[in-house]
Amino acid sequence: MTSTATTMRAQRLDTTTLTFEITDVPVPAPGPGQVLIEVAFSGICHSDLSLLDGTFPAMGPEVITQGHEASGVIAALGPGVEGWALGDRVVPAAGRPCRQCPMCRRGELGRCLALQLMAFAYDGAWAQYTVADAQGLTRIPDNVSMEHAAVLADAVATPYGAVVHTAELRVGESAGVWGVGGVGTHIVQLARLVGATPIVAVDLDPAARQRALDLGADLALDPHDAQLVSKVREATGGIGLDAAFDAVGIKATFDQALEALGNGGRLVGVGMSADELSLGMSVLFNLSRKQVRGHLGYEVTDVGVLARLVSTGRLDLSRSISQVVALEDLEEGIRTLRSGEGSPVRILVQP
Known part of the structure; x- marks a missing residue:
């Protein structure tokens, strides 16, 4: 039929x-x-x-x-x-x-x-x-x-690909997420699922920040906070983030996420816009050994993994x-x- x-x-x-x-x-x-x-x-x-x-x-x-x-x-x-x-x-x-x-x-x-x-x-x-x-x-x-x-x-598979494949986030590493809407919310959840700690969520919307805390973030900050980078360093023992995810994709979030990285940290661009981005002075970028990685999509097999995680109660999509x-x-x-x-x-x- x-x-x-x-x-x-x-x-x-x-x-x-x-x-x-x-x-x-x-x-x-x-x-x-x-x-x-x-x-x-x-x-x-x-x-x-x-x-x-x-x-x-x-x-x-x-x-x-x-x-x-x-x-x-x-x-x-x-x-x-x-x-x-x-x-x-x-x-x-x-x-x-x-x-x-x-x-x-x-x-x-x-x-x-x-x-x-x-x-x-x-x-x-x-x-x-x-x-x-x-x-x-x-x-x-x-x-x-x-x-x-x-x-x-x-909305879930792209964050999974960003966390697992592009950022290669490991247990015990720190992570920051700029923009906790449809994509960023799931990055927070998946970062917690793979064992990242601490997880910092950054968003203009107080409701989005609270949701991120409810779903696994350890700290939620307003990007307009003049002390944001110092607060991230304090939360990470003075080191800075191992991985940062820009789920917005504009110059302001990219620059702030890059600054919050520790030496050798990885910034993964997930959100997209027409903004032009810059890494700043090459001498400072090279000395910091920071990495910037672009991300798009996921592997087809990732959807099956996520379906199993939802089916077995490991991943909660109720919100x-x-x-x-x-x-x-x-x-x-x-x-x-x-x-x-x-x-x-x-x-x-x-x-």
Whole structure:
């Protein structure tokens, strides 16, 4: 049995005018190696806002459906798909390899040089159905809610990749997180899960700072605090941070996080903006042996790890969903995230 629907409701963004509408479009057909997913929930991310306001360009299509964090059930199988069945609960990866670059041709799909991003290069999941590569699917345990499953594909997996792969954060190391919204909140939780101590959260919003403390931070600071760096050094025994995560991506947070690092510390850039960043004087940067590492996304296998952590009670996402809006009310969710009203972690769309 496959999906019998022929049309569906979907958001369609005109990347030239940066306007969108919710309209009826044909249900896409899965191609070879692909599946059709009936979407349960899809997240609204700050990178979605960046496409909407023109900060980040689309990767090709003039009209595209946004939404790159999704959960759902398989509604149809494309030719050649094995190991999956109709009704399976899944999360699709938020990107797919180009399969044509030198890395892909030698089988290193995870190091693709021209990674195609869901909702930027091809249609995403702010729709009733979406198509995904079967190789990028993750099976979701029955005791993990579809709401929590949806945020795994970026809001939790990107922080996991930043903490575990890019920062290589180790037990007992200190960590600082600048910006504790949708991404930073989960960086705090995952840093605690891997044994980081102390963990310092930095945010303008008092509600976000309190949430970070509730979820595992040891210290929460206002970035306007003139004594912030000295307080970080005091909390780390005068050393400074082993790892800092900039989940905002603007010059002010980057500079402050870099200053708070100890000798040899690693600054991981997670948030993105159009700001230009600087490392300052080369002599001071080199003498400090500090490192700056850019981060994007995650490995597909990370989603499965996170699903197990949620399933077994090791990772609590009970405070991760701030609001759920209907697809027809998408603009309301976008406005809330953009304004920061209520200090949202993640807002979901339910088609």
